[in-house]
Amino acid sequence: xxxxxxxxxxxxxxxxxxxxxxxxxxxxxxxxxxxxxxxxxxxxxxxxxxxxxxxxxxxxxxxxxxxxxxxxxxxxxxxxxxxxxxxxxxxxxxxxxxxxxxxxxxxxxxxxxxxxxxxxxxxxxxxxxxxxxxxxxxxxxxxxxxxxxxxxxxxxxxxxxxxxxxxxxxxxxxxxxxxxxxxxxxxxxxxxxxxxxxxxxxxxxxxxxxxxxxxxxxxxxxxxxxxxxxxxxxxxxxxxxxxxxxxxxxxxxxxxxxxxxxxxxxxxxxxxxxxxxxxxxxxxxxxxxxxxxxxxxxxxxxxxxxxxxxxxxxxxxxxxxxxxxxxxxxxxxxxxxxxxxxxxxxxxxxxxxxxxxxxxxxxxxxxxxxxxxxxxxxxxxx
Amino acid sequence: xxxxxxxxxxxxxxxxxxxxxxxxxxxxxxxxxxxxxxxxxxxxxxxxxxxxxxxxxxxxxxxxxxxxxxxxxxxxxxxxxxxxxxxxxxxxxxxxxxxxxxxxxxxxxxxxxxxxxxxxxxxxxxxxxxxxxxxxxxxxxxxxxxxxxxxxxxxxxxxxxxxxxxxxxxxxxxxxxxxxxxxxxxxxxxxxxxxxxxxxxxxxxxxxxxxxxxxxxxxxxxxxxxxxxxxxxxxxxxxxxxxxxxxxxxxxxxxxxxxxxxxxxxxxxxxxxxxxxx
Numbered sequence: 219x220x221x222x223x224x225x226x227x228x229x230x231x232x233x234x235x236x237x238x239x240x241x242x243x244x245x246x247x248x249x250x251x252x253x254x255x256x257x258x259x260x261x262x263x264x265x266x267x268x269x270x271x272x273x274x275x276x277x278x279x280x281x282x283x284x285x286x287x288x289x290x291x292x293x294x295x296x297x298x299x300x301x302x303x304x305x306x307x308x309x310x311x312x313x314x315x316x317x318x319x320x321x322x323x324x325x326x327x328x329x330x331x332x333x334x335x336x337x338x339x340x341x342x343x344x345x346x347x348x349x350x351x352x353x354x355x356x357x358x359x360x361x362x363x364x365x366x367x368x369x370x371x372x373x374x375x376x377x378x379x380x381x382x383x384x385x386x387x388x389x390x391x392x393x394x395x396x397x398x399x400x401x402x403x404x405x406x407x408x409x410x411x412x413x414x415x416x417x418x419x420x421x422x423x424x425x426x427x428x429x430x431x432x433x434x435x436x437x438x439x440x441x442x443x444x445x446x447x448x449x450x451x452x453x454x455x456x457x458x459x460x461x462x463x464x465x466x467x468x469x470x471x472x473x474x475x476x477x478x479x480x481x482x483x484x485x486x487x488x489x490x491x492x493x494x495x496x497x498x499x500x501x502x503x504x505x506x507x508x509x510x511x512x513x514x515x516x517x518x519x520x521x522x523x524x525x526x527x528x529x530x531x532x533x534x535x536x537x538x539x540x541x542x543x544x545x546x547x548x549x550x551x552x553x554x555x556x557x558x559x560x561x562x563x564x565x566x567x568x569x570x571x572x573x574x575x576x577x578x579x580x581x582x583x584x585x586x587x588x589x590x591x592x593x594x595x596x597x598x599x600x
Numbered sequence: 601x602x603x604x605x606x607x608x609x610x611x612x613x614x615x616x617x618x619x620x621x622x623x624x625x626x627x628x629x630x631x632x633x634x635x636x637x638x639x640x641x642x643x644x645x646x647x648x649x650x651x652x653x654x655x656x657x658x659x660x661x662x663x664x665x666x667x668x669x670x671x672x673x674x675x676x677x678x679x680x681x682x683x684x685x686x687x688x689x690x691x692x693x694x695x696x697x698x699x700x701x702x703x704x705x706x707x708x709x710x711x712x713x714x715x716x717x718x719x720x721x722x723x724x725x726x727x728x729x730x731x732x733x734x735x736x737x738x739x740x741x742x743x744x745x746x747x748x749x750x751x752x753x754x755x756x757x758x759x760x761x762x763x764x765x766x767x768x769x770x771x772x773x774x775x776x777x778x779x780x781x782x783x784x785x786x787x788x789x790x791x792x793x794x795x796x797x798x799x800x801x802x803x804x805x806x807x808x809x810x811x812x813x814x815x816x817x818x819x820x821x822x823x824x825x826x827x828x829x830x831x832x833x834x835x836x837x838x839x840x841x842x843x844x845x846x847x848x849x850x851x852x853x854x855x856x857x858x859x860x861x862x863x864x865x866x867x868x869x870x871x872x873x874x875x876x877x878x
Contacts, residue, residue: 334651355796407825461742477724486624591841596660597827 249546258291259320262303268490269584272551280537304328307333307520322518325585329364339364339518346532352557357514365516367536369547371513372553372577373416376473378481379502388507389424392477397455402479404457404469409590411466416511417482418593419580421445424508432581446596477486482510489552512577618686649849665827669814673751677808681756685763704757711817718750746822759804766800777817799868806865810858830854
């Protein structure tokens, strides 16, 4: 009998608790109803962890200045299906629904896809985003006013200055160095990170005319052979005779442990790790000639047909191009700024002298993943 | 309502939640990937994805590699775990009591952390190389040896646990009476212990096989770039090459592999329950 009474007490307690909870929930509802002038937008971003940390810093800065806008960050780590965000936008467009993606961080290939699908993004202009005038002109090329290039980074050579005295200046000198120092160079599996894929890409396209990188014509695939011959030829001189570590961090770890002396690495990742002491300070960076690929990261404003959210997204894009945020790009991400160099302090300009050799931009779109697929068959399996 | 009717309704009600969960989380996605595996890029029916996975040398190598790693790891795990289980069951020494308390610790270490620890230990200039001298250790990381080794490390605790439970259920009286009748150790093992724990080994193999054939983290971080385990290859086809159909057909193939092993498990269980009910 006591057990029954206890049970009854327990049930009552549960009912009371649930009621109380639901009242609290109601309270929250009415609060947000009062503040109905808050516009909620969502930002879909992808990349390595430093990109996520960057947004986690910038979004509160923006919300502090724009109380009426609430930005939600949806972060998709690289290599875990960033393509699905694009698929989602396209699917929503086709069915005439709201994709609920307001700002999308993507690539030039996404802009080409947008044109093919009949326009997924709003056209941007200086009237709505005044700070667009600050952007480096060359980064705007190819965007068709669909995107804000807000930061950039490039793949560069990272090497141990204690072990490497004859630092290569050109790609050919690099290939020779690899052969002269067997086992001391590694690049990561190109399907798992951008620095390895840039090494493969630039090696293949170094054997082709200079403007081949701007071609999306699939017939160019026939000319890749020469580049793959070079890669196959290099393989026995690589780390463990052709082991390609996974992810950008994989090669950086080997460099930090001293298992190799030279790797291709993202400038922003390497600079950050040198500054945080994760890489020894004997590690130096250098861009070679012809340069590795790199390029700006782009933000697009997705066309969902909702005016409030469009305005909020434009306010956010404008904010990203302010000097304040660009200093975060430099200080926290170690990325190249998206705005003109002369708008920055002398001190910040100084920070990039090692890697200011520039970069080449690959505009091959889908060919990038085809190249990786080909690499897996041609080079990895040999 | 008759009593029987009520009982069967109750039974149905109890099964329903897990069945619905299964429907939404397993059967529905499996159906989708089976459908996708038979479609080309224009969503028309096509066998191209299966032709690809059974003719492309890359994938054939991957399949052979996956089966090799899985089977070799299964054999090692089973042999080692069985040996430990026998020791734990029949030895009453202090070491065995300690082992009994400690052997399942690896189960509580998160996979990625264990893999990174493993890499740091067995790397070419890692802990082991520092202890025994560099160049003395054969390559383990980025090598099949490393993958098999970590598979063993990951799977021994659970398998041992299963086998210890099975061995504990063999009554001491059986062994003692056999000993009284003059049976030698080898005899006791082959005539009593092995037959009485054989079914649990079958269960263990099923779990081991299914867990290893589709594993991702360890093969991704430790194995070479080619040939790859199917889990890694599937991820690559899905999110790097954006070949949804091909990765679906790989998934279906893996599903068939697992159900082939699962079939023996279920058949053995069925035989067992038939014996119980008659």
